[in-house]
Amino acid sequence: MKFVNLFGRLKANIIGMIHVRALPGTPLCKATVPEITEEACREAEIYHQAGLDGLIIENMHDVPYTFNVGPEVCASMTAVCAAVRGMYPSLPLGIQILSAANQAALAVALASGLDFIRAEGFVFSHVADEGLLNACAGDLLRYRKRIGAENVQVFTDIKKKHSAHSLTSDVSVAETARAAEFFLSDGLIVTGTATGVQTDPAELREVAQSVRIPVLIGSGVTHDNLEHYLDANAMIIGSHFKKGGYWANGVDPERVKKFMGKLHELRK
Numbered sequence: 001m002k003f004v005n006l007f008g009r010l011k012a013n014i015i016g017m018i019h020v021r022a023l024p025g026t027p028l029c030k031a032t033v034p035e036i037t038e039e040a041c042r043e044a045e046i047y048h049q050a051g052l053d054g055l056i057i058e059n060m061h062d063v064p065y066t067f068n069v070g071p072e073v074c075a076s077m078t079a080v081c082a083a084v085r086g087m088y089p090s091l092p093l094g095i096q097i098l099s100a101a102n103q104a105a106l107a108v109a110l111a112s113g114l115d116f117i118r119a120e121g122f123v124f125s126h127v128a129d130e131g132l133l134n135a136c137a138g139d140l141l142r143y144r145k146r147i148g149a150e151n152v153q154v155f156t157d158i159k160k161k162h163s164a165h166s167l168t169s170d171v172s173v174a175e176t177a178r179a180a181e182f183f184l185s186d187g188l189i190v191t192g193t194a195t196g197v198q199t200d201p202a203e204l205r206e207v208a209q210s211v212r213i214p215v216l217i218g219s220g221v222t223h224d225n226l227e228h229y230l231d232a233n234a235m236i237i238g239s240h241f242k243k244g245g246y247w248a249n250g251v252d253p254e255r256v257k258k259f260m261g262k263l264h265e266l267r268k
Contacts, residue, residue, distance in 0.1 A: 002153055002186060003153070003186070003187060003213075003214045003233060006054075006092050006115055006116070006153065007053055007054060007092055007234065008053075009053065010233060011230065011231060011232065011233055012229075012230045012231075012232065012233075012234075012235070012263065012266075012267060013053040013054060013233065013234035013235070014052045014053050014054075014234070014235055014237060014259075014260070014263065015052065015053065015054040015055060015056050015092070015094070015216075015234050015235065015236045015237070016043075016047035016052045016054070016055050016056070016237060016238075016241060016251075016256070017055075017056055017058060017236060017237060017238030017241070018040050018043050018044060018047075018055060018056070018057045018058070018084070018251075019058055019059075019060040019061060019238060019247060019248070020036055020039075020040050020057060020058070020059055020060075020061065020076075020077070020080055021035075021036045021039060021061050022059075022061040022062055022063075023036065023059055023061075023062055023072065023073050023076045023077070024072045024073075024076055025070050025072045025073065026059075026061075026062040026063075026073070027063070027064070028061055028062075028063065033076050033079050033080075036076065036080060037079055037080045037083045039250075040057065040080045040083070040084060041083055041084060041087060043250070043251045044084045044087060044088065045087070046251050046253050046256060047241075047251070047256065048087075048088060048091065049253075050253070050256045050257055050260045051260055051264075052256075052260070053092065053234070054091060054092030054093065054094065054115075054234070055084065055088075055091065055092070055093050055094070056093070056094040056095065056096060056116075056118060056236060057077070057080060057081055057084065057093070057094070057095050057096075058095070058096040058097075058098065058118075058238075059073060059077060059096075059097055059098055060098060060195075060238075060247065060248075061248070062098060064130075065098045065099035065129075065130045066099060066130065067099055067100060067101075067130060067131065067133075069097060069098075069099075069101040069104055073097065073101075073104075074097070074101075074104045074107065074108055077095065077097060077108050078108045078111050078112055081093070081095055081108055081109070081112035081114055082111070082112045082113070085112050085113045085114065092115050092116070093114045093115055093116075094109070094114055094115060094116035094117055094118060094155070095108055095109055095112075095114055095116075095117055095118070096117060096118035096119075096120075098120075099120065099128065099130045099133075100119075100120040100121050100128075100130075100133055100136070102117065102119040102120065102121075102122075102136055102140050102154075103139070103140060103143045105117040105118075105119070106140070106143060106144055106147065106149050106152060106154075107147065107149075109149065109152045110147055110148070110149040110152060114152065115151075115152065115153060116152060116153040116154070116155055116186070116187075117152060117153075117154055117155070118155050118156075118157065118189065118218075118236070119136070119140060119154050119155065119156045119157070120133065120156075120157050121133040121134060121135060121136050121157075122135065122136060122137050122140070122154075122156035122157070122158070122180050122183065122185060123135050123137055123156075123158070123176060123179045123180045123183055123185075124167075124168045124171060124176060124179065125167055125168070126159075126164065126167055126168060127164040127166070127167065137156075137180070137183040137184070137185070138183075140154065141154070141183075141184055153186035153187065154185060154186050154187075155185070155186060155187040155188070155189055155214075155216060156180050156185040156186075156187070156188060156189060157189045157191065157218060158173060158176045158177055158180055158188050158189065158190065158207070159173050159176055159190075159191075172206075173190070173203055173206060173207060174206050174207060174209075174210040177207045177210050177211050177215075178210055178211060180211075181211045181212070181213050185213060186213065186214070187213055187214035187215065187216055187233065187234075188207060188211065188213060188214070188215050188216065189215075189216045189217070189218040189236070190203050190204055190207055190215060190216070190217060190218060191217070191218035191219040191220070192219045192220045195219060195238070195239060195247050197219055197220050198219070198220030198221075198222075198225060199217050199218065199219055199220050199221070199229070201228040201229065204217065204228075204229065204231065204232055205231075208231065208232075214233035214234065215232055215233055216232060216233055216234040216235065216236060217229050217232045217234070217235040217236065218236050219236075219239075220239075221235045221237050221240060222240045222245075222259075223240065223255075223258055223259045223262055226259070226262060226263060226266065227266060230266060237259075240255065240259065241255055241256050241259070242255075243255075
């Protein structure tokens with residue numbers, strides 16, 4: 001199983017989120033690429049010292065998001081990802097490029113030696129806050145094949161956060177999950193309605209019972225609710241690990257340490 005080969009554990013893997021500072025060409029950019037890279041590497045070291053199972057790098061500060069991500073963003077993300085990969089050659093490492101720049105993320109992953117991407121809009125159309133987002137599975141996996149990146153796993157959001165799902169209101173989360181599995185997703189990501197919002201544990205159970213591929217939690221896991229998500233194959237955690245529990249702040253080593261301490265106890 002590719003997931004277990006990567007993480008070494010079937011369940012309750014913790015993937016720490018690195019939200020890189022706003023990149024060149026985006027409205028909030030105030031730092032150089034070397035400065036952005038240095039901060040990302042510092043946060044990676046905090047996570048690594050705390051014993052996390054993997055990391056994911058994302059450009060969440062690039063608001064407002066666009067579907068037309070420029071080459072400057074891809075180039076900057078490659079620089080950051082390559083630097084983090086250089087620090088930790090064997091640590092599972094992934095990337096997401098907002099918004100829905102899934103092919104760009106694959107290209108960066110290939111160039112930087114990353115292991116997985118987080119992809120939006122894999123199956124079914126929905127209305128995101130950036131606009132109408134259509135399914136991409138067919139084009140994305142053909143692109144992965146074409147560039148020789150088949151070793152890069154594609155973990156896919158279903159019923160994506162920050163979106164309206166009225167277009168698919170007659171399609172349950174379990175049906176969406178089965179469609180993504182049928183379209184060769186390597187793993188499914190279940191989330192709350194927005195960044196930091198708790199994922200419904202019932203949805204985790206429903207999805208996990210509906211598919212045979214890994215199911216990850218994509219938002220809202222905290223020290224206080226961790227025990228509800230131990231059956232997930234992995235949890236992507238950003239907001240809770242930040243100072244004050246707010247996604248835009250820097251990583252708080254004490255919050256990470258406290259969380260991982262509880263996790264180790266629960267794993268016993």
